[in-house]
Amino acid sequence: MLENILEVNKITKRFRGLVALKNLDFSMRQGEIHGLIGPNGAGKSTLINCICGFYRYDSGAILFKGRNIAKGAPYKICGMGITRTFQIPRYFAHETVLRNVMAGTLFGRSSLSGRDAKRNAVELLELTGLSVKEGALTKELTIGDLKSLSIAMALATKPELLLLDEPIAGLNPTETTAAMELIKRIRNEWNITILMVEHVMKAIMDTCDRITVINFGEKICEGLPKEVGSNPGVIKAYLGEEYVF
Amino acid sequence: MGNKKKAVIVGLVVLLVLFALLPYYASGYNVSFVALVLMLIILCQGWNMFSGFTGYVSFGHHVYFGIGCYASAILLTRYGVSPYLSMLAAVALATALALIVSLATLRLKGVYFALTTLAVAIAVHVLSLNIAITGGGKGISLPPEYHLLGFFYVMLALALVAIGSALLIKNSRIGLALSAIKGDEDLAAAIGISSYKYKVLTLVLSAALWAVAGNFYAWYVTFMHPTDAFQLHRLVTAMVGVIMGGTGSVGGVVIGATVFGIVNEVLWARFSTIYLMFLGIALVLIIRFAPTGLIKTGESLIQKVRAKGGKGVGEHPGSK
Numbered sequence: 281m282l283e284n285i286l287e288v289n290k291i292t293k294r295f296r297g298l299v300a301l302k303n304l305d306f307s308m309r310q311g312e313i314h315g316l317i318g319p320n321g322a323g324k325s326t327l328i329n330c331i332c333g334f335y336r337y338d339s340g341a342i343l344f345k346g347r348n349i350a351k352g353a354p355y356k357i358c359g360m361g362i363t364r365t366f367q368i369p370r371y372f373a374h375e376t377v378l379r380n381v382m383a384g385t386l387f388g389r390s391s392l393s394g395r396d397a398k399r400n401a402v403e404l405l406e407l408t409g410l411s412v413k414e415g416a417l418t419k420e421l422t423i424g425d426l427k428s429l430s431i432a433m434a435l436a437t438k439p440e441l442l443l444l445d446e447p448i449a450g451l452n453p454t455e456t457t458a459a460m461e462l463i464k465r466i467r468n469e470w471n472i473t474i475l476m477v478e479h480v481m482k483a484i485m486d487t488c489d490r491i492t493v494i495n496f497g498e499k500i501c502e503g504l505p506k507e508v509g510s511n512p513g514v515i516k517a518y519l520g521e522e523y524v525f
Numbered sequence: 526m527g528n529k530k531k532a533v534i535v536g537l538v539v540l541l542v543l544f545a546l547l548p549y550y551a552s553g554y555n556v557s558f559v560a561l562v563l564m565l566i567i568l569c570q571g572w573n574m575f576s577g578f579t580g581y582v583s584f585g586h587h588v589y590f591g592i593g594c595y596a597s598a599i600l601l602t603r604y605g606v607s608p609y610l611s612m613l614a615a616v617a618l619a620t621a622l623a624l625i626v627s628l629a630t631l632r633l634k635g636v637y638f639a640l641t642t643l644a645v646a647i648a649v650h651v652l653s654l655n656i657a658i659t660g661g662g663k664g665i666s667l668p669p670e671y672h673l674l675g676f677f678y679v680m681l682a683l684a685l686v687a688i689g690s691a692l693l694i695k696n697s698r699i700g701l702a703l704s705a706i707k708g709d710e711d712l713a714a715a716i717g718i719s720s721y722k723y724k725v726l727t728l729v730l731s732a733a734l735w736a737v738a739g740n741f742y743a744w745y746v747t748f749m750h751p752t753d754a755f756q757l758h759r760l761v762t763a764m765v766g767v768i769m770g771g772t773g774s775v776g777g778v779v780i781g782a783t784v785f786g787i788v789n790e791v792l793w794a795r796f797s798t799i800y801l802m803f804l805g806i807a808l809v810l811i812i813r814f815a816p817t818g819l820i821k822t823g824e825s826l827i828q829k830v831r832a833k834g835g836k837g838v839g840e841h842p843g844s845k
Contacts (some may be wrong), residue, residue, distance in 0.1 A: 358714070
């Protein structure tokens with residue numbers, strides 16, 4: 281049996297009166313692609329922010345490979361092997377595409393030096409299809425390219441656990457297929473465990489091994505894509521009552 | 526390309542020799558003027574190293590200069606310590622204060638950070654007016670000796686150190702970390718960059734440069750008073766030099782500081798009562814028409830002119 285790489289135990293996160301996460305239990309197995317879905321405001325991004333140290337949660341514990349990572353600053357969490365992307369792609373606008381990725385290879389968990397950092401960054405640009413834009417400034421990129429860049433930058437840090445916040449949303453059909461292939465490759469070839477928050481159902485259903493559904497900060501169901509897709513509670517809460525698969 | 530590089534290096538060496546020999550062919554006034562321009566270059570590089578590289582605008586750097594001034598003024602008058610030694614005390618004091626300031630302020634952003642650094646500077650200024658060791662409002666008279674040559678060569682050396690260390694930082698991995706922090710601090714943290722560490726590092730370095738400059742300045746002007754030591758105008762002058770040259774650019778800042786130093790002096794000599802007004806107008810024009818600094822604006826103008834000539838030089842390297 282594969283061990284759990286990440287365990288979120290009874291996390292509660294409040295924003296003043298609003299309870300964004302309510303006693304949430306959540307776990308990820310080593311090597312899986314795990315989908316996290318739920319309506320807008322369900323707490324998906326909040327969960328990512330809690331795991332990565334961007335938010336301090338009010339109670340509960342988060343274990344990464346059995347170790348409590350509660351007090352970690354974001355850069356330390358990255359150093360431990362957890363890297364996230366952002367829902368709206370973020371990048372260093374006044375730097376070239378190559379140097380954006382090099383920031384990851386130089387400072388992430390790998391902390392490569394000089395030449396190695398550059399070589400690794402060039403490889404990652406090849407992998408994500410950005411080689412031709414290596415010298416371009418990031419502000420010249422399309423949304424699809426920016427999403428690829430986000431993934432390249434995250435991979436540059438050499439994560440064991442990769443948290444992707446909406447890697448597909450906003451992509452055209454060709455880009456969607458390519459992104460799904462890329463996500464599968466990242467898991468298959470490097471054995472990186474992936475959490476994928478996404479609203480594009482087809483992408484989630486085709487890519488993920490398991491799916492967790494949350495609503496109002498609570499888990500409403502967890503299971504194989506098929507099970508989740510046919511769960512009446514999920515259909516009601518998330519997809520709408522009239523939604524037919 | 527190799528020839529071009531060689532030409533640049535030869536040019537720089539010639540320039541350096543001309544500078545080093547300046548006291549042998551220039552008047553005392555000119556040597557003193559150049560020394561003060563060199564000091565402005567040091568202050569500009571120092572401020573740029575922190576604020577220009579990280580995007581955290583410090584409104585309190587004059588406090589480090591003042592601390593440096595008093596390090597040499599006090600140690601020299603009380604204990605006869607030479608400024609070449611007291612500069613170590615200046616660096617130590619500036620480092621200590623920079624560390625305290627960074628604990629208190631570096632988690633603040635934008636205008637909150639700027640105001641807090643200004644508050645610290647004002648507090649130290651007021652403190653210096655009210656304690657015995659600084660002589661309070663009476664100031665401290667240093668031994669009335671003329672140290673023009675010493676001051677000039679120290680400023681020349683320190684300017685080289687400032688430019689060299691700024692270039693080293695900018696072209697190293699720390700430079701990329703600082704650029705990342707300036708660009709998007711959350712993203713920088715998400716990919717493993719400890720923004721606090723690099724901000725503190727550059728703050729301490731830049732504070733030390735200001736303190737050493739102040740240390741020798743007090744020795745040179747032979748009288749130190751809180752109003753001179755902690756003069757906000759000195760910081761604003763440095764900021765203008767940086768903005769003129771192009772925030773974040775090492776070479777640009779050298780040129781910005783030099784141009785500004787010269788313009789400042791010429792205007793002051795001709796219109797000593799209202800020269801600040803002209804400077805104000807110049808600054809407004811620069812911010813309006815050349816917000817990226819004189820160098821970058823000049824470069825893009827040249828590119829535009831060439832592109833019109835049909836050579837296609839303006840094409841971005843990434844577009845191929």
